[in-house]
Amino acid sequence: MIDIFGIPIQAFLGQILLGLVNGSFYAILSLGLAVIFGLLNVINFAHGALYMLGAFLAWMGMQYLGLNYWVMLVVAPILVGIFGMILERLLLRHLYKLDHLYGLLLTFGIALMIEGIFRSFYGVSGQPYPTPESLRGAVNLGFMILPIYRGWIVLASVIVCLFTWFMIEKTRLGSLLRAGTENPKLVEAFGINVPLMITLTYGFGVALAGFAGVLAAPVLQVSPLMGANLIIVVFAVVVIGGMGSIMGSIVTGLGLGVIEGLTKVFWPEASSTVVFIIMAIVLLLRPAGLFGKEK
Amino acid sequence: MTALALEIKDLQAWYGESHILHGVNISIPKGQVITLLGRNGAGRTTTLRALLGLTGTRKGSIKVHGVEAINLPTHKIAHLGIGYCPEERGIFASLSCEENLLLPPQLNGTTAGDKGMSLAEIYEMFPNLLERRNSPGTRLSGGEQQMLAVARILRTGANILLLDEISEGLAPVIVKTLARMITTLKAKGFTIVMVEQNFRFAAPLADHFYVMEHGEIVEQFPASELAAKQDTLHTLLGV
Amino acid sequence: MGLTCVFNHYFLKLMHNMSDLILETKNLTKEFLGFVAVNDVNLQVQRGHIHALIGPNGAGKTTCFNLLTKFLPPTSGNIFFNGNNITAEKPAQIARRGIIRSFQISAVFPDLTVLENVRIGLQRQQNNSFHFWKSNQCLHELDDQARELLAEVDLLEFENEITSNLPYGRKRALEIATTLGMKPELMLLDEPTQGMGHEDVDRVTQLIKKVSAGRTILMVEHNMNVISSIADKITVLARGATLAEGNYQEVSRNPAVMEAYMGTSQGELEGAH
Amino acid sequence: MNRQILGYALFAIVAASLPAFGIYPIFIMKILCYALFACAFNLLLGYVGLLSFGHAAFLGSAAYASGHAIKVWGFSPEMGILYGILIAATLGFVIGGLAIRRSGIYFTMITLAMAQMVFFFFLQAPFTGGEDGLQGVPRGHLFGLLDLKNDLNLYYMVVGIFMIGYFICWRTVNSPFGQVLKAIKENEPRAISLGYDVDKYKLLAFVLSAAIAGLAGSTKMLVFVSATLSDAMWQMSGIVVLMTLIGGVGTFIGPVIGAFIVVMLENKIGDFGRMIADTTGVQWFSSLGESVTIVMGLIFIICVMAFRKGIVGELAHFFTARQSKSQ
């Protein structure tokens, strides 16, 4: 058996892979945050709650309507997106002229409410969500037994991230979005309905969160607090990656997942803090984040 | 009397608290080319921006092809057939040259007649852009960026063009290209509002001149009176 | 050029360097991600002058100011104030040396009263600005001094008004009063008359003239009337670089300046573009 | 000034007599601790314009520090509190020093993340008791004289501490230093250009705020004889924002009123829900007590959307508006 720093290589590789799974969630969530921050300049504190909402919708679909995982994997993000758009239209929209901090506070309030409502109906203990039939079981990778579903998480999130990246970097829609981030006023002067674009972007960003929620449902319990615990780490990821940078979010999300996974092996006590420590260091050295542009 | 493409009455505008435009009146018949002259800071750029609702508060009346636009959101105003080429060019750094070019949507507002130029026509007019089509927008030279900024709005089918200092910082040869382009556009029936420091560039092109000072129109005359107004112009603009 | 001439030239230059130059930049350059906003500028401001910085939009005037006050770090080059190299100092340090700036967009403290605005500036002399345990009653010692300054800019009657209620022109005047309170050796004014009505422009112009006594002023201004009436020396920037320098007569006849700044007015220039 | 003193005296008299009316002293002490915490927070948000989302770190660290000092090292209560303040201020110096390098949203996120780090530290450090918390800290005798086991004695001490803390906040704002803070808040670049090294001022304000938050934390620890993770959790940072927002950012009594409302809500909303459930017959309301967060979230949203000035701010605005109309 080969050891790395006294840890068998199997365990090492295994933890890297698990880190990648967690990193997948970080990546999708921070991607959504980045998209939203880019165009709206709002730190979407409700992101975690909407992630939770996605998971719950999947669970409710199964519980009450008998809809299976694959249906909900499509439907739940759409519903979350629509919900987000309603939020944007009714509430967030009125705050753009004010200090960005109000956006943060508003979404914080929204997060509290959504979480509170689900708590009052379902308690904080999680609801189990079965792994879809077709993704049950595990493959033996030699160094570890990887449940197929975990592999699917990494695959699905990489696909979604790359798809989003492609949409934003390579399509006309994306060019509108990027241009809107740079100079929304001018884009509007070209005749583009920027307010609508903002609504849709917010919808899309939170739909990503919803998607992550559905992905997470079978591995984590579907619980009202699942988002609250995750969101702060994701914030840190966004800050490290560079606020608003798409590729930054994806790469940092996955990377930090892995680093966190490794910390669990080498220095378990620090595993929950390592992301914040990295954040502090990055901020000292590169205030705009690893991939962020200095403004 | 020909139909007015643009009719601005008593337009006032503010940036935050500073009151920049103090009641601007301009009427432009369809197909005319006019030039706004004035010193730095006279408020010409602000006039264009106010037309599109890009300033802070604004008051007064703006009719685009007879449609009142003072209360419309910016993107709707654009759909009335206005294309805007900003002073700072507004090339998007995160977009390639061609993406920049393709960015503004085709306007099919009520009165925007033309279909707009095709990409091929545009590349024909500005061969430089064809060459640089894949480089990031802000890597283009200043002149190329300027061309791009103008070319960008030609595709949209807008028939009222607001061109802010398009000749600024450009080599004579490009300025000539631009002059030719404006002549062509004029022939095609475009209505054009130019803001120019470069009087020599603007003089032969414009049908009508307006001179601004401190946010007001202080003088206006048709091209035919240009010679006669030399002295006035000199006192108003010259150092 | 005769030998004496050459000698005189150098002698004069030496003299300048020794005493008369309050501010000097050497090869000052600022790049933003490859874009050169200020390019190798050698600015020399003489003590006691009203020195105007003009140039087309985007010429780099505001950036220049930001460099001088260290709101932006220069990419290269040096800045000397009274012969001392201040290139490495922090904004607040620069201010304490006596270089006080105003901003292109009005810079007052909107929710404080007019009197308090001026006092903020004066307070620094008291050396108690970290004393969180002291009553702010002690600030009233500064009231008289503050009122004097307000009187100087005709704002005395507004002393207890909340600043945000003042008309725009008055705010600019207040800004100047606050700046004066710092007893600056060198005042940097960025477009002090921007956004003002005619009367305000005149008043502020006169005010600048008035306060220039005994100190040096470096100002950015678009309004040529203002410049022609008060500026002793003008530096023209274009595309980040110095284009011309001299008094109003010299500069206004300079064809390059006409070209860059006004565009051509037909009669005078040929051949360009 | 005289009116201030009068108001102060009035407050002292009312506060002193409350227990006589049968009001539960611990309840009021809790409000006072939170109120002090909110005042400390407001010192930053209201007077320097810095939104810290990590103030729980200071509350918690002081609570743990003084709890540990009193329980394990046998400190007297007053020394324990001082020690707590010292720790909170030191932590404030470190976190503040990092955070003030950036402004706006970034500042907020950094404070949040740093506080989260502190939280995890407390979760894992051996002396905090992890999830169990530090329980059963002896209250001891104040200056060796006053037995704080007696709720009433403790109550008067807490009222005293609150008044001192409140006074420090008030004094800070109304000091030469406070004047500079106001200037920085309103126009930071201008303050720099006038020669103020704003980072130093911000840092001092941050440390002061952390110290007073620490005072609140240590006091709260004495009241509940325990220090637990919930003191350091980010939700606590959210609550203090809420209290300040409800009461009125940048007003003096705002945070106090906000604290009162939030604590009332936390404690009484269950009864209120049960009342509604009884009258309307909708059973769901009876679980309202368990879902204080819904109500808090709702209040948050309402405050941000409609009452950005908070109760005190809106009232003040209303009265000045009426005054200027009548004039």
Place this chain on the structure above:
Amino acid sequence: QEISDDIIKIGFITDMSGVYSDLDGPAGGEAIKMAIEAAGGEINGKKIELVTADHQNKADVASAKVREWIDQGKVDMIIGGTNSATALASAAVAAEKKKPYISIGAGSTALTTTHCTPFTIHYAYNTKALANVTGSAVYNQGGKDWFFITADYAFGHSLEQDTINVVKAAGGTIKGTVRVPLSTTDFSSYMLQAQTSGAQILGLANAGGDFINSIKAASEFGVTPGMKPAGLLVFINDVHALGLKATQGLYLTAPWYWNQDDESRAWSAKFEERIKRKPSFVQAADYTAAETYLKAVKETGTDDGEAIMKWFKSNTINNFFAKDAMVRKDGLMIHDMYLMQVKTPEESKGPWDYYNVVEKIPGEKAFGPESESTCKL
């Protein structure tokens, strides 16, 4: 001595909405209500009342609530539900105020050792009993090398330590432990560590939702066929949630099982009528504890804390939950424990028919002799 304030008021504080809410929670409250109803709602004309609260698994919430109840709410006795951290905090307050505190759902031995008080009764079980019974059963089945996944707070530490003592005393080895925060949902990384440790037994020193999640993760990552899980504290609700397929063969320790005798079945039927599911042993203990307390009040004629405590410590307790049980001086109630094994799906006759009783362990043996207690009372 009289009934204070002319009302007998019981306070019940537990996790009403968190990871432990299924095995105690609101249904535990209902069980106490059943006991009050069974007593006729009054004793000698004095009304019996119940107040309940959710401590959200937070020690500070629990202690503040208990303090307020006693100071303000005229509560005479506290029944503490799940979570040891909250129990330790509440017990301290109750003792300060001289009110009986009956701990039901909490397992930490600290309640009757290092943190014992004259007013604490540790009623249903403790980690030491669990460790003694399950630990030695698993060890005797050949489980010599252990790896622990431990809930990171009082209860988990205590359970882990007690089991380690048992295993080590028997000659086994500990290959490692990881401490996991309460309510963790993702156990994958810990499973990997368990796997690489090379131990035979996966000791799960956690409970409720945490236990469920770790069992799931273990089977997902292929840990379990290779390693054998030992659930150190397993409730019937957990087995219900996981299903027999995932849990069959698991050894566990419980003080009570609804299907163990007629008396228990009868009460459980009543409970099921109300709650629509079978009771966990905690809920049965809630009921019988309240029942016993009310009996104590009736017999002593007072709700005074010291008198009640004296009654408890000088009488044997007999009910369907515990036979011939005694409360020791340190507050620990000694009663019989059962080693159970989870049935296979084929063995089970239907929902909730989950356990085979393997062995009945006498209280003294399960909880250890009083001489081992470190309580200084």
